[in-house]
Amino acid sequence: MGAVVATALAVLPALTPLPSAPSAEAAEPPSRLAAVLPTADDTQLPALAVSEITPAAVGEKTTVTIRGLVINTTDRTLDDITVRLRYSPYPLADRKALERHSDSPDTAPYQSGPTTSPDNTPLPPGSAASFELKADAEDLDLYGGFGVYPVILEATSGQEGELGEVHTFLTYTGSEKPKKLQTAWVWPLMDRPQRADDDTYLTSDLAAELTEDGRLGRLLTIGAQDGEIDSSYTGPTPGPEETATQSPSPSPSPAPSSSPAATSAPDDTEAQPGPTPEKAPTTADPVPITWAVDPALLDDIHRLGERSYWSLSNADGSGPALEEHEATTDAQVWLAHARLWLAEDPVLAVPYANPDLPALLGADLAGDAQTAVELSRSTVASLLGREADTGLAWPADGVMDKATLEFLHSHGATTFLLDESAMPAQNWLGHTPSGAAPLSLPGGEKGTALVIDRGLSRVLGADTHTPGSSALALQRFVAETAMIAAEAPDAKRTVVLAPPQDWDPSAAYATGLLDATENLPWLSPVSLTEVRAGEADAEDRKGLTYPDKAADAQLGADHLDRLGSIRRQVQLFNSVLEEGQDPFRPAVLRLESAWWRRDDEGADTVLDRVDQAVQEHKGKIYVIPGDPITLASKNGTLGVLVANDLSDQSVTVHLSIFSENSERLSIGDYTESMEIGPGGKTTVYVPLSATVNGRTVLHLSLHNADGEPITDTPTTIPVNATGLGSGALIISGVAALVLVTALAPRAVRRWQRERARGDESAAAGPAPDGPTAADDETVGSTMPHNDRGQVGEQNGESAEDTRS
Missing domain, CATH: 2.60.40.10 (Immunoglobulins)
Known part of the structure; x- marks a missing residue:
């Protein structure tokens, strides 16, 4: 398939063309591996990497071609390199056998196949050489007809012996035409909450994800199928009637109030709308997909393009610090393309921030759950210019209890995306059941459960960013779907393909998956909204259940206690605002997200930041x-x-x-x-x-x-x-007058006595040998007690006068 070729070219660009390995006489130094296989510093390079296996479906007269690289990861020059194919002529019995072969190095098919040698040898350390191995299907003698056959590729050298091996599969159809499986795609544009309060992002990574090569940029472009992002196109701007549904955003609490960047976007972010991007014409109809969006992520992206923002960082090791960033045009461009390309396809929207509904409903927070649904719908209408399909629901982790089912159904949901653990297959069933099953709804209504195949979800979520991983993951997907089709070739069944909600595929892998869905002879792509469950499908699955593991994984009491404290502070802050204003409403909903079930550290970070932001706003x-x-x-x-x-x-x-x-x-x-x-x-x-x-x-x-x-x-x-005051002054004056009146007569009498004594002394004159006035005191002090009393009487001092 052409998609497999694209996979190889995207992941292993060294194949077109590969620099020649120099001979011993070559004057130029050998090409280093970094130039051949650009990869992260911490990625362990494999000794053998497969870039493509064609065709995906092998027929009777088909020639199988396997291409890839042999990489010298040793410190010696390698010569006499051989790549060999080993396989089993008998198909694997079931999906468990397929998994064992893929994951276990002990399974070794015994049949030897063709061999080849890389062209450019000897191979110096750090260099890579390409190889191409061909095998005719009729020479392999595959006896079992339609099925999946285990394959091993081995690379050896004369000096080092075995260099490496790769386990993969060949899917052989032979002359058979198996009954097609209906295949329904759910394409997620989702992520964990990116913000704490409305102006503070947890990291600065989101802006990079929105570029054409970023995670969300790839998903949007590839899901649009042959669309290309035009960096000059920002699309129509939502009008006042659309943005009126958005809650008012509090001002950036960390930003100084005098900073103009805190209130307006820089001029250079206002890109002029360019021509409307168009999808390139294709020879085949696009694969039907249903977009799954979290409106909180759309809101995060929209805020990113409005004005400057802040992010938390632990770069200096001293705890979260705030770093300011300018608004990014990439956010406006991405959102404009999403508004354009999601206009016609079905859209499933989870409640705002994908809340932990069982935990909220169990904690008497049904009002918050209601708000999450309302804000979800208004955000989709505002930012995408359309409405989501209210009949589709995807509960967090694909599981729900009875209260969650009743809540979602009360808001219009009749079709539910569920994990296998919510409606497991019957123990006696010998094949993979259909992904569509009847579901009883409150009030006796009939709904539909779309059960996501867990094995396929693991395959879809494989890491495909390491060398050679895209081709192997794609071959595993081909083998898994073929095995499901071969289990019950006469049964009419549906397979629901829903990758993890934080899906991060390589461009080659995502493109290859859609092409494989379109071209594999045992798959028939259909829209998720067209899937119907038959009554016979109900017998293959157990009834709706809420697994114990899911109940244990809910947001815990500590998280809900802290959440309750923050909600009380928010309500107190709202009580002084104009009626109906609730600027922290989105932030509280983000705190209630099911994403925090498995991330205690991240949960503590957002709780701390929102708590701090509420206090800062109250403090204003x-x-x-x-x-x-x-x-x-x-x-x-x-x-x-x-x-x-x-x-x-x-x-x-x-x-x-x-x-x-x-x-x-x-x-x-x-x-x-x-x-x-x-x-x-x-x-x-x-x-x-x-x-x-x-x-x-x-x-x-x-x-x-x-x-x-x-x-x-x-x-x-x-x-x-x-x-x-005057009253106190009057009181003070009267007190002073009383004091003067009481003391004045006594003072006058004393003055008169002193004056009389002075006159008598002056008339008598001084005694020749008598004591002076000063001597009187001395004498008085040395006389006997009775004598002192007499002296006192001579001076005219009575006991009463002395006391006075």
Whole structure:
């Protein structure tokens, strides 16, 4: 098949052409392997790599051609290299035998086939040589007719012996024409949530995935089948009536408010719409596919192209840090092409962010589940310009309990994509059952279960980015589908092909799968919406079940407890916004995603970041702290400045103030409720009244209409009362007058006595040998007690005067 050739060319470009290995006499140095097989530094290169096996379906008169590379991974020059085919002439019995041959190195077919030698030998270390091995089907003597035959390719050298081997398959049809299997494709454009809060991405990887060579770019282009991304085409921009369904995005909390990049996209991201991309004409109808999208991923991509954004990084080892990135035009281009190319095909949309519905419904969060469905539909309508098929549902991990079934059915779902564990095959069944089975719905209605083949999903999800892996994975897919067809060649069955939701195939492999679906003689591609289940199909499968492993894998109690705490803070923040605004609604839904079932570390990261973002946004509504206040009189007025630094939302808040000492400083009536526009401020004037001098503290906080505080820590303002009123002055004056009235007569009498003594001393004159006034004290202090008392009486001092 041509697709297999494309696989080889995409994965092993060395084949067209391969540099010649130099001879011993060559003057030029040998070509290094890095130039032949570009690959990641940490990828272990194989000694033998298969680039293509043609044809995929081998007929009686077919010549099988196998091409590939022999790679010298040793440190010696290799010579005498041989590539040999070994096989079994008998087909494998069942799919388990196929798996054993693919995975086990111990299975060794005994029949020797043709051999070949690479052209360019001797082969220096680090070089590769191409080989081509041919075998006629009639010479292989394949006895079993239509079936899958095990094959081993071996590479050996005279110096090193065995270099490497590859296990693969030949699918032989012979002269038979098996009954065709209906094959229905589900093509996922999905991923885990890429953002925590609306402006902070978990990594910076998404932008690279949207390029033509990136994961999502490849899936979109290959799923469109012969489409090509035009980097100048940004398509029609959603109008106001379309974007009105989107929830308002909070301003980037990490970004400085003065940064223009935080509010508008740079000019160079505004690409002018180019000509509408068209699909190249094809000779065959495209393979019908049903696109499976997570609207949260579409929303993440849309935000990426709007304006600058932030990503978390652990590059310095010190924990998450924020890194700013410019808006990317690639996001606008990818979304425009998705809007164009998904316009006609069926689209299945999971609820926003693919929530863990069993966990939410079990935790009485049915309102969040309802919101996820509503936001999913509005996002698809806004960003893709169409509606998804509401009759299709894909529960997380393909399993659902009774409550989830009832919930999804209540929103229109009648056809459910399920994992094999949700509706396993009967134990007695000897073949792979049809992927379509009847399903009983609430109210006695009949629905359809589309059961995804787990073995094929593993094959589809194989790593095909290493050398030679695409060709081998494609050959395994061919063998698996042939084995299913051969198990019950007369039964009419359907195979549902649904890769993992984070599918990352190489371009060659994805293209080869679609071509194989179209061209293999035992496959008949159909649209998923056309698949119908027959009553006979119900007998081959057990009834709907919710596996214990699935119940154990649900979001745990710790995650839901933290989620509940964040939801309460979000509700508190929303309570001061205009009615109906809920800017953190998408962020909360992303926290409820089933993707976090298997990623505890990632779950902790998003919980921490959203919690921090909510606190940051609450912190943008605050009382601006003021300087300490000196109150110079009994009455005064305090001006309180309240700010709203949110760039997109108006708020209505209530101000509460209390004094630590209400007897010293009381608060009068003031305007408690206020509405503040985005980026606005308002002043509230508060009357104060002091009764006693001294210091006290005012505590100011903001709350919603129900009295719940918005600010975690109240703002404090010290107040110092230094001036008193007239009443206090009168009281102080009266007290002073009483004191003066009581002490004045006593002071006058003392003054008169002192004056009289002075006059008597002056009239008598000094005694010739008598003591002086100073000596009186000395004498008095040395006299006997009775004598001192006499002296006191001579000085005219009574005991009462002394006490006075």
